[in-house]
Amino acid sequence: MLGDPIELESVTYAYGDGALRREVLRDVALRVAPGEIVILTGPSGSGKTTLLTLVGALRAAQAGSLRVLGQELAGAGEGVRVSLRQRIGFIFQSHNLLGFLTARQNVAMALELDGAIEERARLARAGEMMAAVGLAEHTEKLPGQLSGGQRQRVAVARALVHAPSLVLADEPTAALDRASGGEVVRLLRDLARSRGTAILLVTHDPRILDVADRIVMMEDGRVVSGSAASVLPAGAPAGLAAPGGAPRG
Numbered sequence: 333m334l335g336d337p338i339e340l341e342s343v344t345y346a347y348g349d350g351a352l353r354r355e356v357l358r359d360v361a362l363r364v365a366p367g368e369i370v371i372l373t374g375p376s377g378s379g380k381t382t383l384l385t386l387v388g389a390l391r392a393a394q395a396g397s398l399r400v401l402g403q404e405l406a407g408a409g410e411g412v413r414v415s416l417r418q419r420i421g422f423i424f425q426s427h428n429l430l431g432f433l434t435a436r437q438n439v440a441m442a443l444e445l446d447g448a449i450e451e452r453a454r455l456a457r458a459g460e461m462m463a464a465v466g467l468a469e470h471t472e473k474l475p476g477q478l479s480g481g482q483r484q485r486v487a488v489a490r491a492l493v494h495a496p497s498l499v500l501a502d503e504p505t506a507a508l509d510r511a512s513g514g515e516v517v518r519l520l521r522d523l524a525r526s527r528g529t530a531i532l533l534v535t536h537d538p539r540i541l542d543v544a545d546r547i548v549m550m551e552d553g554r555v556v557s558g559s560a561a562s563v564l565p566a567g568a569p570a571g572l573a574a575p576g577g578a579p580r581g
């Protein structure tokens with residue numbers, strides 16, 4: 333793929349029309365490099381989720397340039413957005429697993445879009461992914477028989493099973509306690525790193541900021557720090573680009 337998984341320039345977005353029009357993103361620029369893990373944080377209402385849903389092609393772009401996995405989304409129709417969404421892994425606040433399918437079937441579902449893979453192979457790959465998230469013993473359980481942290485690990489497996497180059501996560505730890513929240517994002521980071529998958533993760537959760545290569549802070553629809561494409565040197569403490577972070581070096 334030419335370019336970075338995420339390349340945004342001058343992105344502006346408003347809800348409502350006429351007198352009700354309200355701009356919630358203003359002139360946002362953001363790049364995320366292959367394999368890079370970027371956390372998007374900032375106060376409630378600053379536009380983080382709106383930005384994530386634009387990047388995920390879950391809503392139509394209005395202004396600016398948005399290249400995601402090489403696809404320009406400015407002016408793109410629903411067909412283009414649907415096929416881009418199939419190439420991205422999504423993880424949401426609540427795991428969004430189907431309660432009547434086993435954990436493994438939930439993971440395998442993410443492969444159904446790829447008609448070339450037959451069901452046995454899909455289930456086998458889902459089983460391998462379940463093992464990678466430490467749930468080899470739980471593949472045949474229903475989501476209701478798993479703990480919150482285990483369910484979110486199933487969601488991680490589902491997001492990664494089709495080997496996407498990009499994962500988008502919206503508050504993945506919001507429903508979890510400290511220990512299981514930290515475990516889930518570290519697992520996501522390690523699996524993504526080993527596969528060269530880029531991650532853009534929206535969170536309010538200060539306990540997980542240390543998993544990021546870079547922290548991008550939003551305020552009132554603007555990126556106020558950390559938007560550079562820099563990747564910290566390996567082994568450097570994360571979060572150096574954050575406001576108030578220690579100086580580099």
Ligand SMILES: Nc1ncnc2c1ncn2[C@@H]1O[C@H](COP(=O)(O)OP(=O)(O)OP(=O)(O)O)[C@@H](O)[C@H]1O
Pocket residue numbers: 347348356374375376377378379380381382383536
């Ligand atoms: N569908 C919508 N229609 C109108 N306004 C909306 C809609 N969705 C979000 N907004 C408004 O847009 C602004 C940005 O919302 P957004 O959810 O992107 O912020 P956020 O930073 O993700 O907030 P939070 O951290 O609370 O989830 C907020 O003022 C919100 O009220």
